[in-house]
Amino acid sequence: MQLSRLLIVALVFLVLVVTFCSAQTDDNSTTTSGGRKGRKEQKQQQQQQGVDGDDDNDGNDDSDNSRGRRRGGRRRNKAVKEDINVSWKQSVGDGRVVTLSLQAPANKEIIVVESKDKDLGDLGFVASTTTYDYTTDSALVAINPKGRGPCYLTGESLTYQQIMDNAVTLGASVAPHSVENATLVDGTGAALSRDKEDEIFSTNPEIKRACGRGNIVMLEESGDPPKFSGETKEVKVIIYDAELTIVVPAGRKG
Ligand SMILES: *[C@@H]1O[C@H](CO)[C@@H](O)[C@H](O)[C@H]1NC(C)=O
Ligand SMILES: *[C@@H]1O[C@H](CO)[C@@H](O)[C@H](O)[C@H]1NC(C)=O
Ligand SMILES: *[C@@H]1O[C@H](CO)[C@@H](O)[C@H](O)[C@H]1NC(C)=O
Numbered sequence: 001m002q003l004s005r006l007l008i009v010a011l012v013f014l015v016l017v018v019t020f021c022s023a024q025t026d027d028n029s030t031t032t033s034g035g036r037k038g039r040k041e042q043k044q045q046q047q048q049q050g051v052d053g054d055d056d057n058d059g060n061d062d063s064d065n066s067r068g069r070r071r072g073g074r075r076r077n078k079a080v081k082e083d084i085n086v087s088w089k090q091s092v093g094d095g096r097v098v099t100l101s102l103q104a105p106a107n108k109e110i111i112v113v114e115s116k117d118k119d120l121g122d123l124g125f126v127a128s129t130t131t132y133d134y135t136t137d138s139a140l141v142a143i144n145p146k147g148r149g150p151c152y153l154t155g156e157s158l159t160y161q162q163i164m165d166n167a168v169t170l171g172a173s174v175a176p177h178s179v180e181n182a183t184l185v186d187g188t189g190a191a192l193s194r195d196k197e198d199e200i201f202s203t204n205p206e207i208k209r210a211c212g213r214g215n216i217v218m219l220e221e222s223g224d225p226p227k228f229s230g231e232t233k234e235v236k237v238i239i240y241d242a243e244l245t246i247v248v249p250a251g252r253k254g
Contacts, residue, residue, distance in 0.1 A: 134159075
C-alpha cells in the first residue's frame with residue numbers, strides 16, 4: 001500500500017520534471033531574436049511570445065502562461081548545467097563604451113556581473129561586482145562597489161531565466177548594448193544590524209560570500225524630499241541592466 005503510493009508520487013514528479021524540461025527547451029527560441037532591447041521592450045516581447053509562442057504539442061494552450069505564473073511563484077529557478085561566462089560592450093552615453101562580464105556558475109542559482117573596465121573611472125563610475133542570488137523565492141541582489149564602502153542590497157524583477165536568455169544574446173553580439181538612463185537610488189540608510197545581517201546570510205549564503213563582513217545597506221527608491229538630510233555624494237555603478245546612481249552620505253567610505 002505504502003509502496004504503491006510512493007510509486008505514484010514518484011511518477012507524478014517525473015512527469016512534472018519532464019514537462020518542465022521540454023518547456024525550458026522551447027524557451028530557447030525566444031532568446032535569440034531579441035537583439036538589443038531595453039528592459040521594458042524586452043518584457044513586452046516576452047509577454048507577446050508568451051501569448052503566441054505556444055507551439056509545443058502538449059495540447060495545452062495555456063502552458064506558456066502557467067509557466068509564467070510558476071516563474072513568479074515558488075518554483076525554483078533552474079541553474080545552468082555548465083558554467084556560462086560571457087562579456088559584452090555597453091554604451092554609457094556620449095558614445096563611450098565599457099566592457100561588462102557575466103558568470104553563471106553551473107548548478108548554482110547565482111549570476112555574477114562584473115563591471116571592471118579600466119575606463120570606468122574616467123567616465124565617473126566605480127568598478128563593481130553585482131551578485132544576483134536566485135536561491136530563495138525572491139531574488140536578492142548584492143551590489144559591491146570597489147572600495148571599503150558597504151555592500152548594497154536590493155531586489156530584482158527579472159528572473160534567472162530572463163537574464164540568462166538575454167546574456168547569451170549579449171555575449172554573441174558585437175554592437176554595444178545600451179541601457180536605460182541612470183537610475184537614482186537611495187543608499188543613505190543605516191547599515192543593517194549584525195542580527196539582521198546574520199538572518200540574511202543564513203537564508204542567502206551567497207550574499208555573505210559577495211558582501212563579506214562589511215556593512216550592508218538596503219537600497220531604497222529615491223524619495224522626494226530625500227529621507228536623509230545631511231550632505232550626500234553619488235556612487236555610480238553599472239549593474240546588469242542599468243546604470244545606477246547610488247546616493248550615499250558624503251562622509252561614507254568607498
Ligand atoms: C539553445 O541555445 C543554445 C545557445 O544559443 C544553442 O547552442 C542550442 O542549440 C539551443 N537549443 C535549442 C533546442 O534550440
Ligand atoms: C567562468 O569564470 C569563472 C570565474 O572567472 C571561472 O572560475 C570559470 O572557470 C569560468 N568557466 C568557464 C567555462 O570558462
Ligand atoms: C535619456 O536622457 C536623455 C536626456 O535627458 C533623453 O533625451 C532620453 O529620452 C532619455 N532616454 C530614455 C530611454 O529615457
